[in-house]
Amino acid sequence: xxxxxxxxxxxENVISAMGPKTSPRLRQLMTGLIQHVHDFARExxxxxxxxxxxxxxxxxxxxxxxxxxxxxxLVCDVIGLESLVDEITFKLAEEAKDAPxxxxxxxxxxRADTPYRENGADxxxxxxxxxxxxxxxxxxxxxxxxxxxxxxxxxVWQASTNGLYEQQDDDQVEFNLRGKFKTDADGxxxxxxxxxxxxxxPNDGPAGKMLELMDRHPFRPAHIHIIATYDGYRPLTxxxxxxxxxxxxxxxxxxxxxxxxxxxxxxxxxxxxGLELKYDVKLVKDExxxxx
Amino acid sequence: xxxxxxxxxxxENVISAMGPKTSPRLRQLMTGLIQHVHDFARExxxxxxxxxxxxxxxxxxxxxxxxxxxxxxLVCDVIGLESLVDEITFKLAEEAKDAPxxxxxxxxxxRADTPYRENGADxxxxxxxxxxxxxxxxxxxxxxxxxxxxxxxxxVWQASTNGLYEQQDDDQVEFNLRGKFKTDADGxxxxxxxxxxxxxxPNDGPAGKMLELMDRHPFRPAHIHIIATYDGYRPLTxxxxxxxxxxxxxxxxxxxxxxxxxxxxxxxxxxxxGLELKYDVKLVKDExxxxx
Numbered sequence: 001x002x003x004x005x006x007x008x009x010x011x012e013n014v015i016s017a018m019g020p021k022t023s024p025r026l027r028q029l030m031t032g033l034i035q036h037v038h039d040f041a042r043e044x045x046x047x048x049x050x051x052x053x054x055x056x057x058x059x060x061x062x063x064x065x066x067x068x069x070x071x072x073x074l075v076c077d078v079i080g081l082e083s084l085v086d087e088i089t090f091k092l093a094e095e096a097k098d099a100p101x102x103x104x105x106x107x108x109x110x111r112a113d114t115p116y117r118e119n120g121a122d123x124x125x126x127x128x129x130x131x132x133x134x135x136x137x138x139x140x141x142x143x144x145x146x147x148x149x150x151x152x153x154x155x156v157w158q159a160s161t162n163g164l165y166e167q168q169d170d171d172q173v174e175f176n177l178r179g180k181f182k183t184d185a186d187g188x189x190x191x192x193x194x195x196x197x198x199x200x201x202p203n204d205g206p207a208g209k210m211l212e213l214m215d216r217h218p219f220r221p222a223h224i225h226i227i228a229t230y231d232g233y234r235p236l237t238x239x240x241x242x243x244x245x246x247x248x249x250x251x252x253x254x255x256x257x258x259x260x261x262x263x264x265x266x267x268x269x270x271x272x273x274g275l276e277l278k279y280d281v282k283l284v285k286d287e288x289x290x291x292x
Numbered sequence: 293x294x295x296x297x298x299x300x301x302x303x304e305n306v307i308s309a310m311g312p313k314t315s316p317r318l319r320q321l322m323t324g325l326i327q328h329v330h331d332f333a334r335e336x337x338x339x340x341x342x343x344x345x346x347x348x349x350x351x352x353x354x355x356x357x358x359x360x361x362x363x364x365x366l367v368c369d370v371i372g373l374e375s376l377v378d379e380i381t382f383k384l385a386e387e388a389k390d391a392p393x394x395x396x397x398x399x400x401x402x403r404a405d406t407p408y409r410e411n412g413a414d415x416x417x418x419x420x421x422x423x424x425x426x427x428x429x430x431x432x433x434x435x436x437x438x439x440x441x442x443x444x445x446x447x448v449w450q451a452s453t454n455g456l457y458e459q460q461d462d463d464q465v466e467f468n469l470r471g472k473f474k475t476d477a478d479g480x481x482x483x484x485x486x487x488x489x490x491x492x493x494p495n496d497g498p499a500g501k502m503l504e505l506m507d508r509h510p511f512r513p514a515h516i517h518i519i520a521t522y523d524g525y526r527p528l529t530x531x532x533x534x535x536x537x538x539x540x541x542x543x544x545x546x547x548x549x550x551x552x553x554x555x556x557x558x559x560x561x562x563x564x565x566g567l568e569l570k571y572d573v574k575l576v577k578d579e580x581x582x583x584x
Contacts, residue, residue: 006379014372014546019507026505032336034371036328041376044324045384051368051377059364062354072351076343079326080306084333085343087298092337213318215311254306 004042011038057206064205068167070108074207077253078216086255093234094284107225107239109165114155117179122192122272126172128161134275135267137190140183140228143282148187152230154281155180156193158223163199195264195275196222198247211252221247221256226281233283240279296334303330349498356497360459362400366499369545370508378547385526386576399517399531401457406447409471414484414564418464420453426567427559429482432475432520435574440479444522446573447472448485450515455491487556487567488514490539503544513539513548518573525575532571 015031022030040046057075064071076082117123124131140152157178159165166172181189200218202208211218222242229235239255240262241248248256267276307323314322332338349367356363368374409415416423432444449470451457458464473481492510494500503510514534521527531547532554533540540548559568 005383006376010372010376010379010546017506017508017542017546021507022505029336029338029342030371030502030506032332036332037371037373038376040324040328041373041380044321045380046321046377047384048374048377048381050321051373052365055362055364055368058350059354059357059362062351062357062364065351065354070347070351072347072354073344076347079322079329080302081329081333081343082340084298084302084330085338085340087302088333088337089340091297092339210322213314214309214322215313216309250309254302254309 006042011035014038057209060206068108069202071202071205071207073108074201074205074253075210077255078201078207078210080254083254109157109159109167110225110227111157111167111175111178114157114178114180115175117181117191119181119184119188119190120192121179121181123156123177123179124192124194126160126166126176128194130161132195132275133273134193134195134264134277135190135270135273136193136224136277136279137188138279138281139187140189140230140281140283141187142233143284146282148183149230149233149283150183150185150187152183152187152189152228152233152281152283153180154183154189155227155229156191157225158193158196159199161194161197163197192272193224196224196242198222198245201252216252217247217250218252219247220253221245221251223255226279228281228283230283232286234286236281236283298334303327306330349501352498360400361494363494363497363499365400366493366497366545367502369547370493370499370502372546375546401449401451401459402517402519403449403459403467403470406449406470406472407467409473409483411473411476411480411482412484413471413473415448415469415471416484416486418452418458418468420486422453424487424567425565426485426487426556426569427482427562427565428485428516428569428571429480430571430573431479432481432522432573432575433479434525435576438574440475441522441525441575442475442477442479444475444479444481444520444525444573444575445472446475446481447519447521448483449517450486450488451491453486453489455489484564485516488516488534490514490537493544508544509539509542510544511539512545513537513543515547518571520573520575522575524578526578528573528575 011034014034018027018030061071061075073082124133140149140154141147142149160172160177166174166176179191181191183189198219198221201220203218208218222245223239225239227235227237238260240260241256243261243263248261262277262279264275264277267273303326306326310319310322353363353367365374416425432441432446433439434441452464452469458466458468469486471483473483475481490511490513493512495510500510514537515531517531519527519529530552532552533548535553535555540553554569554571556567556569559565
């Protein structure tokens, strides 16, 4: 079947070196990975110099990574891999009646220690001069019954207008532009935030170098991160995007999906904000957790 | 054409994000890489958790790498990628009349500052107790005319019986088990060395972890590294393997090729060595360099 000029048994030899104690899933994944990596090398007649350039990029990614930064993740992001495995994981969770809790993609700027704030609070503690204030609100409800979920948690975080999250920026107070909210007796949450603005992913590492080599811009469209949780329901981790953003159609990490695009509308008679965003969150019961 | 349940336009969107200033070769490689990585993820329904486990392994490889160690390379080696790109590069160089000098794969233990020794020297300066001494010799010649090449350089290096190269081992003197030789008036080189012994690749990083997960051993069959050079000829970088080695058929980095397997034979009446290895080196004229 080989349509190339190279040893036709090589790939099978590498795959069959796996021993009997390999787990079935790992065997499946390594078989697929080895086959695709080898096919890629043969189809494109990858040279030693080109391969070594790739190895240097991968090592560089690891060397830049630490507790605060995951450059290996960012390298995957700029070729769309995180967004793709997100789609796959979401679909699997949707289809499986006994699915475990859907995996949360937190991104590099989530903080587990974000404090609760009261509904109505303003998360813009350090006010940027060029920020547009918005009132964000909505209801958390059961996906099927549409019943409001009282006491659900909605956690949000966003970058400031300079493109930096608070932990990247000495000029922002701690926990600026982030907060956790509990839904009220009607299942409602509400707070003041910024209309988000686009920002570039970090360009000082291999991901930035790859973007440059591919003649691509590094910008992400404006977005707000959201995690919603409620006992007995699958957690929802998502990002919502401003429909008016110029990078909506060419997010550098390909995370935009049509259903995640939202509209900021004019808000009248509120001295705290000239814009308003309504975003309802629908959670799906975790069948496994409920023993169904 | 999509036979899966995921967004059929996603991969094309990622590929077509590349701008007009991308070089044609980079565009080809990134197109192939993105297509294969996405196909791998979809075909195996790769989850977020599995992908993140892979990202951690890649970051770990970079974090372990420095001037003395290239773990990213080793990760590629255990899935056969270095051996494959070596085959591809060698074939391209063979076929192209105007090929540039063939790329040298030096491996992580080459030292550029290895000194010349006289023919007949013993490179086993630090003698291991369990080493078998061998007399290695051969002729460097023109691949086509078989004419001996006088004053060609043959450089060799090998690990000691404990599996360590001298720079990894405080108990070996500097440049132990390595040397450069100039061929004599008959194009011959000769010296004393160890019959090489098998050794495991380092298992304290992600490459070792991958081998463990794939239920594979980490051993490389016994080998001697060789680089031969002569003005106007393409440099040859290779490894030769002992036919009697138990790992010959399952090298952990898949570098063995039939043409590289050699026989150590009994050597009589030499107090310095009980074994002998004859290995002739045939070099190919560098047509480009000679203006042909």
